[in-house]
Amino acid sequence: xxxxxxxxxxxxxxxxxxxxxxxxxxxxxxxxxxxxxxxxxxxxxxxxxxxxxxxxxxxxxxxxxxxxxxxxxxxxxxxxxxxxxxxxxxxxxxxxxxxxxxxxxxxxxxxxxxxxxxxxxxxxxxxxxxxxxxxxxxxxxxxxxxxxxxxxxxxxxxxxxxxxxxxxxxxxxxxxxxxxxxxxxxxxxxxxxxxxxxxxxxxxxxxxxxxxxxxxxxxxxxxxxxxxxxxxxxxxxxxxxxxxxxxxxxxxxxxxxxxxxxxxxxxxxxxxxxxxxxxxxxxxxxxxxxxxxxxxxxxxxxxxxxxxxxxxxxxxxxxxxxxxxxxxxxxxxxxxxxxxxxxxxx
Numbered sequence: 001x002x003x004x005x006x007x008x009x010x011x012x013x014x015x016x017x018x019x020x021x022x023x024x025x026x027x028x029x030x031x032x033x034x035x036x037x038x039x040x041x042x043x044x045x046x047x048x049x050x051x052x053x054x055x056x057x058x059x060x061x062x063x064x065x066x067x068x069x070x071x072x073x074x075x076x077x078x079x080x081x082x083x084x085x086x087x088x089x090x091x092x093x094x095x096x097x098x099x100x101x102x103x104x105x106x107x108x109x110x111x112x113x114x115x116x117x118x119x120x121x122x123x124x125x126x127x128x129x130x131x132x133x134x135x136x137x138x139x140x141x142x143x144x145x146x147x148x149x150x151x152x153x154x155x156x157x158x159x160x161x162x163x164x165x166x167x168x169x170x171x172x173x174x175x176x177x178x179x180x181x182x183x184x185x186x187x188x189x190x191x192x193x194x195x196x197x198x199x200x201x202x203x204x205x206x207x208x209x210x211x212x213x214x215x216x217x218x219x220x221x222x223x224x225x226x227x228x229x230x231x232x233x234x235x236x237x238x239x240x241x242x243x244x245x246x247x248x249x250x251x252x253x254x255x256x257x258x259x260x261x262x263x264x265x266x267x268x269x270x271x272x273x274x275x276x277x278x279x280x281x282x283x284x285x286x287x288x289x290x291x292x293x294x295x296x297x298x299x300x301x302x303x304x305x306x307x308x309x310x311x312x313x314x315x316x317x318x319x320x321x322x323x324x325x326x327x328x329x330x331x332x333x334x335x336x337x338x339x340x341x342x343x344x345x346x
Contacts, residue, residue, distance in 0.1 A: 003018065003302040004019060004295070004298055004299045005017045005018075006302075010248060010285060010308075011211075013054075013163055015053040015097055016053050017051070017052075017053040018053060019052050019054070019310060019312065019323045020053065020055075020289075020309050020311040021054070021316050022311035023101040023168075024313055024314075025068065025072060027068075027072065029070075033074075034067070034074025034076065034077075035074075035079070036073055040057075040073070041090070045091055047320050048093075049340075050320040050322065050324055051323035052316070053097065053309075054097050054164075055091060055097070055098045056099045057084075058072075058073060059073070059168055060072075060074060060075050060101060060103065060153070061073065061076070062074075062104050062153040063104065063149055065114075065115070065116070066104035066174070067111065068109060069110055070111045078156065080156065081160050084156075084162075085160045089161065092161075099165060100160075102154060103173050104146065104150075105174065106118065106172075106177045107135035107172075107174075107177060115135040116135055116142070117135035117177050117183070118180075118183055119135070119185045120136060120137045121135070123172065123256075123257060124257055144200075146197075146201075150205055151205055158209060158213070164213060165205065165209060166250060167201065167205065169217055169218060170219050171218075173255075176220060176256060179197075179237045180194070180223065181229055182227045195241065198237070198244075202241055202245045206244075214248055216246070216247065217238075220255055221235075221271070221278065224256075224262050225256055225260050235277065235278065238282060242282050248284060249282065251287065251307075253271055253274060268294055268297050269292060271288065276305075279305075286307045286308060286309075288307035288309070288311065289313065291314075292311070295329045298310045298312070
């Protein structure tokens with residue numbers, strides 16, 4: 001049997017295989033109200049039909065100005081819960097588990113009139129829209145309020161029935177901004193201890209999660225901007241996050257600013273070494289991500305012990321049935337929905 005098709009469990013979360021649908025923003029909210037619509041329903045449910053073990057819903061923000069754009073999802077009000085629950089309930093019908101990525105864009109909030117951040121250091125450029133307005137540094141009191149906003153969003157995610165929660169501390173968003181020495185120039189307690197904001201968010205979120213629900217954390221293992229942090233720094237931060245309550249890390253890299261002298265690689269599996277480094281240093285399960293859509297490479301990542309799970313992003317945008325096709329290619333043994341059996345050659 002292919003390793004990719006074997007079950008995996010962590011705390012009370014039991015997955016039928018090792019395949020994760022990576023969170024990918026759809027920028028498709030119609031009324032700018034943060035509520036998922038029929039596009040999101042079809043998008044996520046179709047990947048459950050397609051055999052994915054775990055779906056992680058795209059970056060979902062804790063306040064309106066915490067979105068990358070006004071067309072992103074949110075969980076800042078109870079009115080948003082029912083539409084998420086509709087997706088969760090339907091995904092569960094196909095034996096797939098579903099989590100949600102909770103976040104705040106910070107200085108990368110393109111549509112905010114006045115973005116906020118760990119500091120007032122602006123991001124230099126954005127590929128799609130040009131530079132956002134310069135950010136305003138959160139006051140110490142506002143940072144503490146932000147912790148509660150993450151907590152409230154997590155509580156709504158639990159009410160919606162999600163199986164797990166992922167905090168987005170990668171790609172230059174707010175949690176990342178606080179633990180980055182090149183972005184966080186604060187002189188208060190959240191500048192003296194770069195892990196403090198993340199630790200407080202983790203503890204607050206854990207306080208409203210069931211004990212058997214795992215908490216995931218997506219982190220950029222390295223930064224690529226000149227003067228950015230390296231692997232040693234991020235692992236030291238992650239150890240504090242683990243001790244605060246993170247059960248599993250989702251290992252990505254970069255996203256904080258345009259690359260400087262150090263450029264990110266662009267070959268399949270280029271982030272796998274980061275995942276293995278985290279697994280070995282922290283002794284916790286990890287999710288590998290980054291151009292892993294070749295089934296043989298995804299299989300090798302699990303079989304070699306580099307990661308417990310593999311997250312597929314663009315490959316699953318192209319093919320909602322990536323999981324079924326990958327397992328069929330590797331083992332020839334799949335169980336598609338009964339309605340589609342005749343479409344899969346034995």
